[in-house]
Amino acid sequence: MGKVASREEEILDVLKRQGNLTIADIVKRFGISESTARRLCVDLDRKGKVIRGFGGIHSIPESPAKADYQYDRLVGENAELKSSIGAFASRLVEDGDIIFISGGTTVAQFSRHLAARIRDGGLSKVLITTNSVINAELLAPYTKVVLIGGEYRPHRRDVAGFLSEKMLVNVHFNKCFLGVDAIDVNAGLMVFDVETGNLDELASAHSDIKYVLADSQKFKKRSFITYAPISSSHVIITDARIDPAIIEQGKARGIKIAIG
Helix, strand or coil, X not given: CCHXXXXXXXXXXXXXXXXXXXXXXXXXXXXXXXXXXXXXXXXXXXXXXXXXXXXXXXXXXXXXXXXXXXXXXXXXXXXXXXXXXXXXXXXXXXCCCEEEECCCHHHHHHHHHHHHHHHCCCCCXXXXXXXXXXXXXXXXXXXXXXXXXXXXXXXXXXXXXXXXXXXXXXXXXXXXXXXXXXXXXXXEEEECCHHHHHHHHHHHHCEEEEEEECCHHHHHCCCCEEEXXXXXXXXXXXXXCCCHHHHHHHHHCCCEEEEC
């Protein structure tokens, strides 16, 4: 771990315990200049790991929704809609694709349908990278799967964090398939926690085409962190119950929305 990364990790560890740090605190702790301390704070704020305030930084308050998120509870919600989205998205994978698949219950349905296509001979030579234990279990019997390392999160059945992000820095995908906790065609892609947002943003940055799998109910929710705007390289895949007004809003902004 480099010096800057080590400092960032120590700052985040202190913030977990005491909630805030001043610039003076950081200068004293690390024996660095005030300008270097300010750059550290700017970088952490840019990464969405802290909130900058006057004279220092604050920890990001945990969203109640984050604490409530449980993969095993959510997997049964809108299961039929999620399955139709997953089936549609699985048909977008081609022979020889190198893809990233994020965690989430809708994306797990995608992985289930993709595994069936590969098992039945409809696809070959697909290389998959994922941070989801569920996805790895579904796909590994039928194709090569790279399960990245990191901190295991039982409530999401995946891994995330600094080590996970490091593993994606030097890789490239021609497609990625991402879940979201909430979505808004104007605001962007939303998640409940910083770690999920950081990892999905990094995977997106290293992918040519970005597919976002979101059932229509996700358009009616709001989440704690908007980690990225929706760009021309995104394709949103949802279900037929989406409000037509949302589709029109998306078209007005040049956003591609497909119905699975």
